[in-house]
Amino acid sequence: MPQFQPVTPAIVELLAEIVGSEHVSTRRADLDQHSRDQGSHPAHSAEVIVWPGEATQVARALALANQHQIPVTAWGAGTSIEANPIPLRGGILVSFARMDKVVELHADDFQVTVQPGIGYKDLNTYLARHGLFFPPDPGANASVGGMLANNAAGIRTVRYGATKDNVLRMQVVLADGRLITVGSRSVKQSAGYDLLHLFVGSEGTLGLITEATLKLTPIAQAIGAAVAPFETVDAAVEAVVALRAGGLEPAALELIDAFSAQMLAANNGLDLLAAPTLFVEFHAANAGALEYSLAAAQEICEEFGAIRFHATADAAERRTLWYARHHAYETMVRTHSGQQFFINDVAVPISAYATLLADIEAERASRGIAAYLLGHAGDGNIHVIFPFGNEDEYRQSQELNGLIVERALALGGTSTGEHGVGASKSRFMPAEHGPALDVMLTLKQALDPRGILNPGKIFP
Numbered sequence: 001m002p003q004f005q006p007v008t009p010a011i012v013e014l015l016a017e018i019v020g021s022e023h024v025s026t027r028r029a030d031l032d033q034h035s036r037d038q039g040s041h042p043a044h045s046a047e048v049i050v051w052p053g054e055a056t057q058v059a060r061a062l063a064l065a066n067q068h069q070i071p072v073t074a075w076g077a078g079t080s081i082e083a084n085p086i087p088l089r090g091g092i093l094v095s096f097a098r099m100d101k102v103v104e105l106h107a108d109d110f111q112v113t114v115q116p117g118i119g120y121k122d123l124n125t126y127l128a129r130h131g132l133f134f135p136p137d138p139g140a141n142a143s144v145g146g147m148l149a150n151n152a153a154g155i156r157t158v159r160y161g162a163t164k165d166n167v168l169r170m171q172v173v174l175a176d177g178r179l180i181t182v183g184s185r186s187v188k189q190s191a192g193y194d195l196l197h198l199f200v201g202s203e204g205t206l207g208l209i210t211e212a213t214l215k216l217t218p219i220a221q222a223i224g225a226a227v228a229p230f231e232t233v234d235a236a237v238e239a240v241v242a243l244r245a246g247g248l249e250p251a252a253l254e255l256i257d258a259f260s261a262q263m264l265a266a267n268n269g270l271d272l273l274a275a276p277t278l279f280v281e282f283h284a285a286n287a288g289a290l291e292y293s294l295a296a297a298q299e300i301c302e303e304f305g306a307i308r309f310h311a312t313a314d315a316a317e318r319r320t321l322w323y324a325r326h327h328a329y330e331t332m333v334r335t336h337s338g339q340q341f342f343i344n345d346v347a348v349p350i351s352a353y354a355t356l357l358a359d360i361e362a363e364r365a366s367r368g369i370a371a372y373l374l375g376h377a378g379d380g381n382i383h384v385i386f387p388f389g390n391e392d393e394y395r396q397s398q399e400l401n402g403l404i405v406e407r408a409l410a411l412g413g414t415s416t417g418e419h420g421v422g423a424s425k426s427r428f429m430p431a432e433h434g435p436a437l438d439v440m441l442t443l444k445q446a447l448d449p450r451g452i453l454n455p456g457k458i459f460p
């Protein structure tokens, strides 16, 4: 465990020289605001917050922190679930809120270079004017830097991949303040070690991302969605596998359980049955291709016992549907006043998805625990969301979470499909990685020998 030094008034003054005194704060309100993410992990605050305006300032701040062995934690939008951006060992919190610009649009290359603090929703609003979009879609109002650092994914991964599949080049500041560029703007890259993807998903433990060139996708000419409830989760999952095997390439393929469907119907005015339900979206080159995909999806869903199938190419109806799905968590929070939530996140190969869901349901029912299941079914990812109102309910959710992770690992999956490890999942890393975890530690020690970057994360 590294012996960190406290942030002294002299350090605060040096930081103020680097970023400007108006962009440094030790105010309690600011520290509190950056002391917890959206998960249920206890709060912990930094000693000082800095809001750099450019990469060289980040580099100078890190060189200073490294010299004095002061912990540094990056902060994007703070929407993580696993305590990823919580400054557990105090020190300096680097917020990227001011570094939120589009640096350059390379429209002819379907690329954009951005600063890390830009929200992906804001980026997509800007790109829409150019007929382009950045596909990864975690739903919450995340920053691009936080998405890269967590390798966020979301509902569109089934077609367009996770964040790691949509980045080409990054500028990164190392722990000692060196500013390096990893990757290039070429879509094909074969020059040496793939450092780009070493930093993606490293949760700010290996370096801080100060710029990124992202891959873009043209906005589809025709977009449609469909909703199909099934009698059982098994039948819905069989339809998921068939939809993928049918080569229809859905842009989203989501499964919600009966409890979640009931909740969304009651609170969002959606016409949903209290049954396991698939939400599907298709992106097509023209109306004819969309019609074909929706008709083929209907045939497949009905073959696997869909109770009904409702498709729409109407943009407003589609938005209402996805708004409800995206805001399912907010709806849960609203409808369980006084309760908190624990959100689980595991992923397995699609062939094991039905087994995993059946095991989760059996354990949940036998323990009498309330939970909602929301899954990015197309890529084998499930979130089990546990409301809890007291210590005992929290403990039960943790026990079941541990069992679900064990089960996912036994089925050839992972303890986290998209939320990252943070502090909450670090205890599962030895079981998931075995000796490969030592290799990760070797890399961490090589790049951050003084252990200043986001201490307390990933490694147990």
Ligand SMILES: Cc1cc2nc3c(=O)[nH]c(=O)nc-3n(C[C@H](O)[C@H](O)[C@H](O)COP(=O)(O)OP(=O)(O)OC[C@H]3O[C@@H](n4cnc5c(N)ncnc54)[C@H](O)[C@@H]3O)c2cc1C
Residues within 6 Å of the ligand: 037, 038, 073, 074, 075, 076, 077, 078, 079, 080, 081, 084, 085, 096, 116, 137, 138, 139, 140, 141, 142, 143, 144, 145, 146, 147, 148, 149, 150, 151, 152, 153, 154, 155, 203, 204, 205, 207, 208, 209, 210, 329, 330, 418, 419, 454
């Ligand atoms: C309701 C809800 C739904 C969600 N749904 C999804 C989902 O469907 N899919 C999904 O993937 N996630 C989901 N998330 C989780 C979260 O939104 C993502 O993990 C997101 O990528 C976090 O981005 P952020 O900007 O908030 O990052 P933060 O939470 O601020 O930080 C995330 C991590 O990145 C580090 N970091 C931040 N900026 C940088 C940088 N510039 N350089 C290096 N490290 C940096 C931080 O230290 C931290 O370790 C959801 C969250 C909520 C609350």
